Amino acid sequence: MEIILIGIIVLFVMQKQKVIQGNKFIQDNQKYFMSLREEDYEFLAKAQYGIDVDIEKLFSMRVRNSFLTIIAMVFMFLSNLTFINVLLCFLAGFFVFKSSYSKMKSIYKRQLHDIYLQLPYLLKNLEVLAQHYTIPNALGKSLNSAPEVFKPGLKELVEKINLGDSSIEPYMGFAQRYPVNDSMRMMRLLYRLSLGAQESKHEQLIVFSKSVSSLQNKAREMKYKERLAKMEQKTMLMLGVTGGGVMIVLMISLLQSMNS
Numbered sequence: 001m002e003i004i005l006i007g008i009i010v011l012f013v014m015q016k017q018k019v020i021q022g023n024k025f026i027q028d029n030q031k032y033f034m035s036l037r038e039e040d041y042e043f044l045a046k047a048q049y050g051i052d053v054d055i056e057k058l059f060s061m062r063v064r065n066s067f068l069t070i071i072a073m074v075f076m077f078l079s080n081l082t083f084i085n086v087l088l089c090f091l092a093g094f095f096v097f098k099s100s101y102s103k104m105k106s107i108y109k110r111q112l113h114d115i116y117l118q119l120p121y122l123l124k125n126l127e128v129l130a131q132h133y134t135i136p137n138a139l140g141k142s143l144n145s146a147p148e149v150f151k152p153g154l155k156e157l158v159e160k161i162n163l164g165d166s167s168i169e170p171y172m173g174f175a176q177r178y179p180v181n182d183s184m185r186m187m188r189l190l191y192r193l194s195l196g197a198q199e200s201k202h203e204q205l206i207v208f209s210k211s212v213s214s215l216q217n218k219a220r221e222m223k224y225k226e227r228l229a230k231m232e233q234k235t236m237l238m239l240g241v242t243g244g245g246v247m248i249v250l251m252i253s254l255l256q257s258m259n260s
Contacts, residue, residue: 036063036097044104047111066097111149116180117222118147120215122154123186127212130205135194136161153177182215 042055049058070093077085125145129138140158143151153174160170171187189211193204 038101040105041101044101044108047108048104062097062100065100066093069093069096112180115149115178117219118149119178119180119183119186120212120219122146122150123190123208123212123215126190127205127209130193130208135190150178182211186211186215 037059041059045053045055045058070089073089073092074081074086077089122142125142126135126138129141133141136158139154139161143154143158146154156177157170157174160173168188168191171191172184175183175187189204189208193201193208
């Protein structure tokens with residue numbers, strides 16, 4: 001451990017004194033490192049950090065951290081630098097390189113899950129507002145009561161409509177920002193509702209309402225299944241702990257009887 005700490009300190013001092021320039025090495029070989037970048041990395045990074053995130057800088061930091069891990073591991077095995085140990089160093093660096101990507105992917109999956117469960121409630125609120133207002137006005141009035149996750153996309157949608165974009169593009173942009181099941185279909189229905197004449201609005205609202213109710217039922221069913229799965233896991237854990245405790249007590253009793 002002391003060798004690793006000394007190695008990291010030496011690397012830090014050398015980089016500060018510009019004896020070695022890790023960032024320059026990464027920049028000079030950027031095109032080679034780019035071949036390691038996952039196809040959906042940019043999408044996931046923007047989904048987590050926002051559209052203004054510097055993708056190149058973020059990826060360079062990821063490469064730098066993996067190289068620092070490799071060098072730190074090399075210092076650890078410096079007294080016994082066998083082929084296996086060198087391989088372990090590179091595996092550790094690869095693990096660090098992939099871990100940030102895996103973390104972003106898991107966060108995005110959790111976000112999609114939350115979006116899927118909350119989308120029906122956003123649409124239900126829009127359905128109620130659409131009975132008294134036009135769709136653009138209903139979207140604007142839903143901003144305050146909308147779930148937090150939808151507010152940035154909803155604000156962008158309203159701004160585009162207010163700027164005069166009467167096409168389907170603002171609605172599709174919202175659906176692409178929150179790409180869960182049925183989001184595209186529901187935004188198309190909402191757009192058609194915004195185009196409909198006042199005479200046919202009632203019929204279109206009925207179609208929209210039925211679709212929203214179907215999504216709400218799916219969300220409730222998913223929540224019920226998740227609760228059931230958690231209860232089953234807890235039950236199995238309790239049974240395992242109880243069974244293990246009984247086995248330990250029996251083993252102790254058996255050993256005591258054998259000793260006596």
